[in-house]
Each structure stands twice: as C-alpha cells, then as structure tokens.
Amino acid sequence: MQYFPYLAQGARVGLRPYRPADGPEFTARARESRGLHRPWLFPPATLEEYEPWAARLAAGEDRAGFLVCERGTGAVAGFVNVNNIVRGAFRCGALGYGAFAHAAGRGLMREALELVLGHAFAAGGLALHRLEANVQPGNTASIALVRGLGFRLEGLSPEFLHVDGAWRDHERWAVTAEMPRTGAPHRTG
Numbered sequence: 001m002q003y004f005p006y007l008a009q010g011a012r013v014g015l016r017p018y019r020p021a022d023g024p025e026f027t028a029r030a031r032e033s034r035g036l037h038r039p040w041l042f043p044p045a046t047l048e049e050y051e052p053w054a055a056r057l058a059a060g061e062d063r064a065g066f067l068v069c070e071r072g073t074g075a076v077a078g079f080v081n082v083n084n085i086v087r088g089a090f091r092c093g094a095l096g097y098g099a100f101a102h103a104a105g106r107g108l109m110r111e112a113l114e115l116v117l118g119h120a121f122a123a124g125g126l127a128l129h130r131l132e133a134n135v136q137p138g139n140t141a142s143i144a145l146v147r148g149l150g151f152r153l154e155g156l157s158p159e160f161l162h163v164d165g166a167w168r169d170h171e172r173w174a175v176t177a178e179m180p181r182t183g184a185p186h187r188t189g
Helices: 020-032 047-058 108-121 140-148
Strands: 013-016 064-070 076-086 092-099 130-135 152-163 166-176
Touching: 013 108, 020 047, 020 076, 047 064, 064 108, 076 108, 092 108, 108 130, 108 140, 130 140, 130 152, 140 166
Parallel strands: 092 130
Antiparallel strands: 013 064, 064 076, 076 092, 130 166, 152 166
16 A cells, blocks of 8 residues: 555554545445434545545645545545635634544544544644534434534524535534644644
8 A cells, every 4th residue: 555645643643634535435435424424424435536526635725635544554444625715804613524434433523523624724734713512412433523623513503505415404513623622733744
C-alpha cells in the first residue's frame, strides 16, 4: 500500500484529501456500512457516484473534504467534509462526517474531528470562525460526538434537509474558534 502525507495527524488517525484511487476502498467501506449509516447518511457506494462527489470536495473554495485514515495501515476509517464554506464576515462552514463500520465506536472519528477543528480554525488552514453540525434528533451517536467536542446546541430547524426521501428536522450544533474545546492538541504534517 502506498502512503500519502497527512494534512494533520493525531495518535491514531491522519487526514488527507480524497483521491480518485481511493474510490474502490471508499465505496466498498460505504457498502459494508449501510446498516450503520442509514437512515442518516448516504455516502457514495459506487465508483460512478464516488468520482464526481470526491472531485467536488477536492476543488473549489466552498468545500473541503478529508479522508480519515488509520495511521500505520492507511486504511480508510471514515470521512469529514466541510461544506457550504462562506468567507467574508461570516467565515463559516457546515460539517458532514461518517465513520465506516469497521472503525465505529473506537474513538477514531472523535480524533479526526478534533484534527478537522484545528485545521478549520487555523490561519494556515481554512481560517474559519465557526463550524456547524446539523444532526437529526434521533442520531444519538452523532449528537454525543459533537456535544463531547464542545459544540453548543443552538436550536431545532424543522424540515431542514431533504434526507432519504423526506424533509427532516435537524438540531443545529455549532462551535466557534474562541470556544473552549476538549481533546488532544492538534498536530500537522
């Protein structure tokens, strides 16, 4: 397996951009993880879906995508995307994330999100001021994850996002660069 440099790394995971060559592993993991992801999340499960999805996340100023890889093996454990990035006075983005089934419950996504927060708020990273996570109320694992990372609950948005064929309510969670957060120090490179 060929390794690529990480944008940021912690004790157990590293973050790197999506690559076209990641398609077979990513889509296989997505198919294996359907039971974990549904009804909350629908990552691309075929190469035909993955290629344009990954290309959009790799290009443009309004989004950034990160593969979460296990250090040592390089195996893809999940993904974190910062979508809808708005610059100027707002400097905000919306998080989307998911662990794959083989990595779920091991604390890898918590470490990955800590790294993304460090990168997102750093002047040499995305230089954002605020990150939001919109989570369906029944997704208790995701709510526990953002709560544990220091996000604050800001409210409920009825019929906020179209997911799985219907408009779904979402809790709005947010964190700003100035808010205290839990977790390990962020390391790059």
